[in-house]
Amino acid sequence: MRYSKQRELVLQKVRALCDHPTAEEIYRTALRECPGLSLGTVYRNLNSLVEAGRVRRVSIPGQPDRFDHTLPWHGHLYCTRCGSVTDLAMDSDAIRRLLAGRRVQVTDCALTLIGLCEGCAAETAAAAAATV
Amino acid sequence: MRYSKQRELVLQKVRALCDHPTAEEIYRTALRECPGLSLGTVYRNLNSLVEAGRVRRVSIPGQPDRFDHTLPWHGHLYCTRCGSVTDLAMDSDAIRRLLAGRRVQVTDCALTLIGLCEGCAAETAAAAAATV
DNA sequence: CTTATTGCAAAACGTTTGCAGGTTT
DNA sequence: AAACCTGCAAACGTTTTGCAATAAG
Numbered sequence: 001m002r003y004s005k006q007r008e009l010v011l012q013k014v015r016a017l018c019d020h021p022t023a024e025e026i027y028r029t030a031l032r033e034c035p036g037l038s039l040g041t042v043y044r045n046l047n048s049l050v051e052a053g054r055v056r057r058v059s060i061p062g063q064p065d066r067f068d069h070t071l072p073w074h075g076h077l078y079c080t081r082c083g084s085v086t087d088l089a090m091d092s093d094a095i096r097r098l099l100a101g102r103r104v105q106v107t108d109c110a111l112t113l114i115g116l117c118e119g120c121a122a123e124t125a126a127a128a129a130a131t132v
Numbered sequence: 133m134r135y136s137k138q139r140e141l142v143l144q145k146v147r148a149l150c151d152h153p154t155a156e157e158i159y160r161t162a163l164r165e166c167p168g169l170s171l172g173t174v175y176r177n178l179n180s181l182v183e184a185g186r187v188r189r190v191s192i193p194g195q196p197d198r199f200d201h202t203l204p205w206h207g208h209l210y211c212t213r214c215g216s217v218t219d220l221a222m223d224s225d226a227i228r229r230l231l232a233g234r235r236v237q238v239t240d241c242a243l244t245l246i247g248l249c250e251g252c253a254a255e256t257a258a259a260a261a262a263t264v
Numbered sequence: 265c266t267t268a269t270t271g272c273a274a275a276a277c278g279t280t281t282g283c284a285g286g287t288t289t
Numbered sequence: 290a291a292a293c294c295t296g297c298a299a300a301c302g303t304t305t306t307g308c309a310a311t312a313a314g
Contacts, residue, residue, distance in 0.1 A: 001293090002287085002288055002289070002292080002293055002294070003287095003288070003289090004287080004288080004293085004294060004295080005287095006294080006295075007294085022278095023278080023279080024278085036295095036296070037295090037296085038295075038296045038297065039279090040279090040280075040281085040295085040296070040297075040298090041294080041295060041296070043278090043279060043280070044280085044281095044294085044295090045294095047279095047280090057193065059191070059193035059194070060242075061189065061191035061197075061242050062191070064277085064278055064279090065193075065278085065279090075230060075243075077236060077238075080239070088230050088231070089230075089232070090230060094226065094229060094230065095245070097226060098207060098220050098221075098222060098226060098243075098245070099220070099245075100221070102250060103250050103253055103254065104209060104245075104247060104248060104249055104250055104253055105247045105248040105253040105256075106209075106245045106246070106247035107212070107246055107247045107248075108245070108246040108247070109243075109244075109245050109246070110193055110242070110243070110244045110245075110246065111207075111230075111241075111242070111243045111244075112241075112242045112243075113227070113230070113231075113236075113238045113240070113241050113242075114238070114239055114240040114241065114242065115236060115237045115238035115239040115240065116236060116237040116239075117236055118234060118235050118236055121235055121236055121237040122235065124237075133268085134267085134268050134269070134312090134313055134314070135313070135314090136268085136269060136270080136312085136313080137312095138269080138270075139269085154303095155303085155304080156303085168270095168271070169270090169271085170270075170271045170272065171271095171304090172270085172271070172272075172273090172304090172305080172306085173269080173270060173271070175303090175304060175305070176269080176270090176305085177269095179304095179305095196302080196303060196304090197303085197304090265314100266313100266314090267312105267313090267314090268311105268312085268313075268314095269310105269311080269312075269313085270309105270310080270311065270312085271308100271309100271310085271311095272307105272308085272309100272310105273306100273307095273308090274305105274306085274307085274308100275304105275305080275306070275307095276303100276304080276305065276306085277302100277303085277304080277305090278301100278302100278303095278304105279300105279301080279302090279303105280299105280300080280301065280302100281298100281299085281300075281301085282297105282298095282299085282300095283296105283297090283298095283299105284295105284296100284297100285294105285295085285296090286293105286294080286295070286296095287292100287293080287294065287295085288291105288292085288293070288294085289290100289291090289292085289293090
């Protein structure tokens with residue numbers, strides 16, 4: 001893989017925008033530092049960075065892909081109220097338990113819990129209490 | 133929700149094609165019993181069935197959505213060799229452990245392990261042994 | 265009679281790709 | 290010089306939508 005200004009910028013943005021940005025968000029912020037950058041290039045570079053194992057792809061059902069600079073396997077909580085995506089630690093024991101001794105070979109893991117983040121859970125609880 | 137022949141057929145197909153069919157697969161097999169059926173109607177009905185909680189949507193990264201008649205939360209193993217999707221039991225303890233006491237509110241759970249199913253894992257192991 | 269549902273076709277969406285020209289090594 | 294990488298625009302595959310017509314209650 002050859003050096004390119006655009007790829008380096010994309011990688012930097014995935015690391016800086018650490019709240020799991022989408023390709024579109026990466027494109028918008030990178031465009032300021034590299035006028036003329038194209039969205040296709042952002043997609044191409046994200047793909048090669050994922051393939052090279054320097055970035056992880058985070059798939060959330062019904063949403064555009066997001067990208068993550070945290071490399072070890074972990075899960076995500078997607079908040080349906082504020083749209084935030086937060087990390088969930090996931091040890092390899094958790095996966096081993098899920099497999100329950102099956103002779104399968106796992107190379108990757110995509111776990112997304114859907115619901116309310118701590119902030120939104122607290123706020124909706126408060127609102128419900130106020131109504132009563 | 134009103135009765136409709138098309139919706140009933142879609143539900144029946146999700147149950148019959150129990151290997152997690154895509155909308156396209158449901159459409160193709162349902163078309164034989166209901167000529168003139170349209171793909172848009174299949175999508176619309178799958179969405180209302182999911183919303184009504186009668187069917188579950190299974191999202192696998194980079195693939196069209198699949199549909200599942202098994203309602204309780206569970207995970208999936210997607211085999212990159214043969215394309216099969218198999219269920220993985222997942223008890224609520226597993227999720228509780230992941231959340232590690234966080235005060236969040238989880239309404240749904242999407243877990244996909246990517247790798248090789250038992251059959252393909254065995255075959256690739258055998259092929260590797262034969263090469264040696 | 266009212267309103268949900270349909271088939272159809274067009275559009276939306278996120279993403280990929282072909283190409284001609286520019287960069288990196 | 291040989292790859293690789295880029296911007297652009299067109300195409301892709303999946304899914305949604307607007308519409309006028311049909312079917313259900």
